[in-house]
Amino acid sequence: MSMKAPRGERLVIALIGRRNVGKSSLINALTGQAIAIVDEQPGTTTDPVAKHFELLPVGPVTFYDTAGIDDVGVVGKKRVAASLKVLWRSDMALLVTDEAGLTHDEKAAIAQLKKMEIPFLILFNKSDKSAPPEKSLSFCREEGYPFVLLSTATGSGVRETRDRIIALVPESFKEERPIIGDILNPGETVLLVTPIDPGAPRGRLILPQVQVLRDVLDRDALAYTVKESDITRALDSLKSPPALVITDSQVVELVNRLVPEPVPLTTFSTAFARYKGELAPLVEGARTIDLLEDGDRVLVAEACSHHAQSDDIGRVKIPRWIKEYTGKRIETVIAAGHDFPESLEEYALVIHCGACMLTGMDMKRRIRECQSRGVPVTNYGVAISKFHGVLDRIVRPFGL
Ligand code: SF4
Numbered sequence: 049m050s051m052k053a054p055r056g057e058r059l060v061i062a063l064i065g066r067r068n069v070g071k072s073s074l075i076n077a078l079t080g081q082a083i084a085i086v087d088e089q090p091g092t093t094t095d096p097v098a099k100h101f102e103l104l105p106v107g108p109v110t111f112y113d114t115a116g117i118d119d120v121g122v123v124g125k126k127r128v129a130a131s132l133k134v135l136w137r138s139d140m141a142l143l144v145t146d147e148a149g150l151t152h153d154e155k156a157a158i159a160q161l162k163k164m165e166i167p168f169l170i171l172f173n174k175s176d177k178s179a180p181p182e183k184s185l186s187f188c189r190e191e192g193y194p195f196v197l198l199s200t201a202t203g204s205g206v207r208e209t210r211d212r213i214i215a216l217v218p219e220s221f222k223e224e225r226p227i228i229g230d231i232l233n234p235g236e237t238v239l240l241v242t243p244i245d246p247g248a249p250r251g252r253l254i255l256p257q258v259q260v261l262r263d264v265l266d267r268d269a270l271a272y273t274v275k276e277s278d279i280t281r282a283l284d285s286l287k288s289p290p291a292l293v294i295t296d297s298q299v300v301e302l303v304n305r306l307v308p309e310p311v312p313l314t315t316f317s318t319a320f321a322r323y324k325g326e327l328a329p330l331v332e333g334a335r336t337i338d339l340l341e342d343g344d345r346v347l348v349a350e351a352c353s354h355h356a357q358s359d360d361i362g363r364v365k366i367p368r369w370i371k372e373y374t375g376k377r378i379e380t381v382i383a384a385g386h387d388f389p390e391s392l393e394e395y396a397l398v399i400h401c402g403a404c405m406l407t408g409m410d411m412k413r414r415i416r417e418c419q420s421r422g423v424p425v426t427n428y429g430v431a432i433s434k435f436h437g438v439l440d441r442i443v444r445p446f447g448l
Contacts, residue, residue: 067116149184317429333426
């Protein structure tokens with residue numbers, strides 16, 4: 049069976065279950081490597097730990113080895129909450145239990161997985177010691193939940209578990225989606241505008257730019273990469289206008305002025321928001337910037353903590369642009385890391401970072417979390433186009 053992961057995407061699988069049911073040994077058994085720490089003492093795994101593997105034929109996989117969902121005490125409850133939060137960034141979950149069968153905690157976890165529409169597989173580990181209770185097995189059969197009887201100690205059921213995981217991989221993950229290739233024809237020219245400023249990494253282009261270049265080449269189209277100071281020269285040198293101009297969001301205002309209106313224009317972050325599957329809600333979210341009022345709070349959410357620069361986009365530029373664009377007294381709050389603040393509902397809008405470290409599924413779930421909590425969400429690139437009055441133009445190439 050051949051399965052190709054979208055470029056740069058990892059399948060994220062969360063392992064959840066009670067303490068000492070063998071979650072860590074399961075990772076070892078599945079990957080054939082003794083990397084997860086295995087300890088007979090309950091509760092060795094405290095916080096969710098990411099472990100990266102190649103799981104053939106799926107490709108790159110990250111397992112989140114989580115603390116036990118039956119952990120007790122104040123700290124234990126915090127660990128349980130952290131374990132369940134991992135689900136927001138998981139494409140699939142393995143619910144590991146043992147010969148004791150499905151307890152109240154596990155049934156609650158199953159309910160949560162169903163609510164979040166996360167595909168899951170129930171694994172009855174230690175089945176070499178004794179068969180799981182018939183009550184648990186018939187519960188799974190009646191509800192139509194897939195399960196495997198497993199023993200990480202003897203290796204029985206490990207192959208079936210791998211096969212079931214492969215069968216559960218979401219279709220959206222298997223699709224090889226183009227970034228912009230589908231709106232280009234072979235032979236057309238794309239102009240890519242990439243500022244080389246002090247914020248740019250030394251000696252290389254950033255990954256999204258490289259991925260777009262590759263996508264253009266896959267489409268047998270031509271890519272012309274220039275700095276923003278060379279746009280006019282580049283346009284003049286072409287025999288016919290480019291089929292598309294893609295620019296870094298930070299210079300979109302300038303590029304919008306320099307590139308004549310009939311030429312389709314978009315930004316890297318807009319193209320990637322679509323590639324990651326959710327451009328429409330982000331555009332809708334950006335349009336609510338017009339509705340912000342005095343006293344509203346806006347959450348600037350960054351998916352990882354990176355070194356903030358003096359003119360940092362999330363901390364300095366976005367708060368400034370919000371103020372300038374709306375003319376209102378808006379409080380901006382920054383949150384970095386994997387999880388949104390508990391009190392998400394307090395915010396009138398979430399402006400999310402470009403999510404370069406997140407998978408498409410990850411970002412979709414974060415958008416869905418905002419939607420289910422009634423909070424509009426957009427991202428940096430789309431919001432910047434809104435602040436600069438070019439939103440309609442930059443989404444037009446994608447039919448929005
Ligand atoms: S855009 Fe990428 S590097 Fe920046 S905060 Fe988001 S995930 Fe981290």
